[in-house]
Amino acid sequence: MLTTKDLRGTSVNLETKELFFLAGILGSDRLLGVEDPFLGYLSDEIADEWELVRESLLNKGYLTNEKNSNELSMTPEVFARVAIAGFAERACWVRYEHDSEAFEGYLHITNEKVVEVVREAGSESVYCLKELGNVKEASGLLVERMKWRADSPSDLPALLLSRKKFNELYEASQSMDLEQLSTELSQSTGDVEASWALAKCLKERTSEGELQLSIWNEEGWESQGAAFIVGQSMNWLIRMSIRDEEDWLVAAPATRKQFQDMLLLWLEQPPETDERG
Secondary structure: EEEOOOOOOOEEEHHHHHHHHHHEEEEEOOOOOOOOOOOOOOOHHHHHHHHHHHHHHHHHHEEEEOOOOOOOEHHHHHHHHHHHHOOOOEEEEEEEEEEEEEEEEEEEEOOEEEEEEOOOOOHHHHEEEEEEHHHHHHHHHHHHHHHHOOOOOOOOOOEOOOHHHHHHHHHHOOOOOHHHHHHHHHHHOOOHHHHHHHHHHHHOEEEEEEEEEEEOOOOOEEEEEEEEEEEEEEEEEEEEEEOOOOOOEEEEOHHHHHHHHHHHHHHHHOOOOOOOO
């Protein structure tokens, strides 16, 4: 039997096998974004691995043996983070990069807490689990880390175009001159002024990233995606379908506050299954 015991002020860094065993103890078998390290293992091999992992967790202080019993205790800090990572029905994959940082990880979201799960720098097998506060606090922190401009104009219209075409232009944008890129965009969107502003942002981007919100529906994860580009003078929010059979994308100017409000609403109240919602 597993109980909990307090151990505050420590970071929670878990090897993949440690994370899987702890999630399994709690009854979770759907750790999003973490590959199962035991695929292909026989049951006796898994039992041997558990002995090694248990000793590692005891040495770290994440598990302790109760006096005069065979029970193991898990610290509340570890328990809470692993439970949220393993059972939250909302998750958001996040990737962004700018001059001072490159990040990729998952946010696991409940109404009370958001837990970030990210690989430890320089490691392929160690995951760091951090609490980011509630949804409002996590949204503000994320926008701050993404380096969104606070003074971005938002009076230009949104642009609708092919996702495939946009991806082609995005990949080629640094080798194209501004005039050529703007012309290609305006031919696809029909809007010369907004296409010029988007082309300029693509050429002068200082930060960029993607998000994918996933909702658990008891059978699997349903997802929708968004991306963003921050230039030297404005931000663009990009909404798109992630279904292979659909080929649409909407790029819209957005202020920092608009993006933060959208992100907060997105994480608090999952959108309808219609991905255009």
